[in-house]
Amino acid sequence: MSGTTIQVLTAFQLVLAKLHSRLKAEDGSDVELRRTRVVVPHSSCGSIIGKGGATIRSFIEDSKAGIKISPLDFGLSDRLVTLSGTMEEQMRAIALILTKLTEDDDYSQQVHSPNSYRKDLGLCNLLQAWSSVKSRISLGNKQNHKEDSYNTVTIGVSDEHIGVVIGRKGSHIMEISQSSGARIKISGRGGFLPGTTDRKVTISGLQGSIDLAVSIIERKVDKASKKRAKDETDMDTD
Known part of the structure; x- marks a missing residue:
C-alpha cells in the first residue's frame, strides 16, 4: 500500500473489514479476524523493536494487540510482523508502527513511491488520521453509534x-x-x-x-x- 497516511490507514482497514465479512459469510457466524501479518524491511525493524524491546512493549501495552516480529530468514530483506487481537486493537497497533516508520530514514529510502508517508507527520497527526478512519468506515452498527x-x-x-x-x-x-x-x-x-x-x-x-x-x-x-x-x-x- 502507498499513499498519504489517511489513505494507507483507510485501505488497511477496508482490507481487514473485507476479510472479516468473508470469514463471516463462510463460517455463518460473527467470526472476527484475529491475526494479520504485514511485511516490514529488516533494516527498519530496529526502530519498531526499540532498545531492549522497549518500543514494541509500549506498542503492545498501548494497543492491547499482540505484536511479534519474525526472525530474518537467509536471503530475505523483509520480516513479518504478526498482529493479533480485535480489529480495533490491530488498527491501533498499525497506527503506532507507521508512526515509527515515518521517523525512520532507512524506511523512507526503501519506499520508492512518490506518495510515501511524510516523515514529519508525527504521532498526534497520525493518530488523528487513525481516529478519522475509525469514524468514516463502518465496522457494524454498534461501533458506528459509539463513534457518532x-x-x-x-x-x-x-x-x-x-x-x-x-x-x-x-x-x-x-x-x-x-x-x-x-x-x-x-x-x-x-x-x-x-x-x-x-x-x-x-x-x-x-x-x-x-x-x-x-x-x-x-x-x-x-x-x-x-x-x-x-x-x-x-x-x-x-
Whole structure:
C-alpha cells in the first residue's frame, strides 16, 4: 500500500473489514479476524523493536494487540510482523508502527513511491488520521453509534503538570484541540476535582476525538512526570 497516511490507514482497514465479512459469510457466524501479518524491511525493524524491546512493549501495552516480529530468514530483506487481537486493537497497533516508520530514514529510502508517508507527520497527526478512519468506515452498527455520539468527559490533571497541557498562551491546548477535533476546557486556579489537587479538564466531542485528546494529554503529563523525576534524581546525585 502507498499513499498519504489517511489513505494507507483507510485501505488497511477496508482490507481487514473485507476479510472479516468473508470469514463471516463462510463460517455463518460473527467470526472476527484475529491475526494479520504485514511485511516490514529488516533494516527498519530496529526502530519498531526499540532498545531492549522497549518500543514494541509500549506498542503492545498501548494497543492491547499482540505484536511479534519474525526472525530474518537467509536471503530475505523483509520480516513479518504478526498482529493479533480485535480489529480495533490491530488498527491501533498499525497506527503506532507507521508512526515509527515515518521517523525512520532507512524506511523512507526503501519506499520508492512518490506518495510515501511524510516523515514529519508525527504521532498526534497520525493518530488523528487513525481516529478519522475509525469514524468514516463502518465496522457494524454498534461501533458506528459509539463513534457518532457526542459526549463530554472530565479528567483530572495535577496542578503541577497543568502547564504542559495548557502551554504558553494556550498553545498546547489549542494544538491538542486541533489534532483531536475535541473541545477542551480547563478549570481556573483552585478548580480542583473533589478531594484532590487535580485541575478539571473537560473534553467534549465525538468519542474518537475524546479518546485521542485524552491520549495526547496523558502522554504530555507522563513525559513531564518522567522529566521531573529524572531532574530530581540528578539533583540528589549532585
